[in-house]
Amino acid sequence: MVTIYGIKNCDTVRKTLKWFEAKGIENKLHDFRADGIDAKTIEAWLDEVRGKVLINKRGPSYRNLGDDDKATLEQGGAAAAAVLAANPTVIKRPVVDFGSTRTVAYDEERWSELAGL
Template sequence: MILYGISTCDTCKKALKALKEAGHDPQFRDVRATPLSAAEITAIVQEFGDRAINKASPTYRSFNPFLRESEPEVQIAEQPTVMKRPVIEHEGRWTIAWDAAAQQVWLG
C-alpha cells in the first residue's frame, strides 16, 4: 500500500495514522521530497482524470494561465503539491482524498 501525499498535509497524516491503526502497513511517499515519475503521474491521472488536481489549492490558483489550462500530467509534473491528497494505491485499487468513501475502502 502506497499513500502519496506531502509530509505537512494534515489529511495525509490522519489517513496514515488510521491506516496503521487498522492494521495496514502503508508506505508514505512524499511527492515533494521524491517527485513522482512520469509513469506514476500517468497512472494517477488515468485513474482520476482532472479530479487528481486540487483546483481549490493556493498552488493551483498561483498557476499562470498557460499552466492552468495544461493537462493534469503537466500540472503535477511542474508542481506535485497541486495533486489532491492523499492518493492511496494498493494492489491496483485506488482512492483519492480521505473522505467517507476512501475510509470505507481501506478501513471497512
C-alpha cells in the same frame, strides 16, 4: 503494502497515516517533495481517476499556476501529467495506492472496503 502519496506536513496525509496505522494496515508514505513523482505515474492516475478528481483547484498551488499551465491541466494527457509532476502540490491529497486501485482524498469507507475490513 499500501502506498500513501502526499506531503508529510499535510494534515490530511497525517490523518490518513494514523488511520492506516490504527487499522494495522502496512503502509508507506511517498512524499511528493522528498521523493518526487514522475509524469508517467501521474498520467496513469489521470487515466484512472480523471483530472477533476486528481487536481486540487481550491489550493494556493493551483491559483499560483500560470494560465498556460491551467489550460494544459484542462486538456489532460501527458502534458497535464508533466505540469503536475513539476507542481505536485496541485495534486489532491492523499492518493492512496492499493496496488490495483487508487483513491484520492480522505475516504475511510472506501479504504475499509478495499482493505477487506
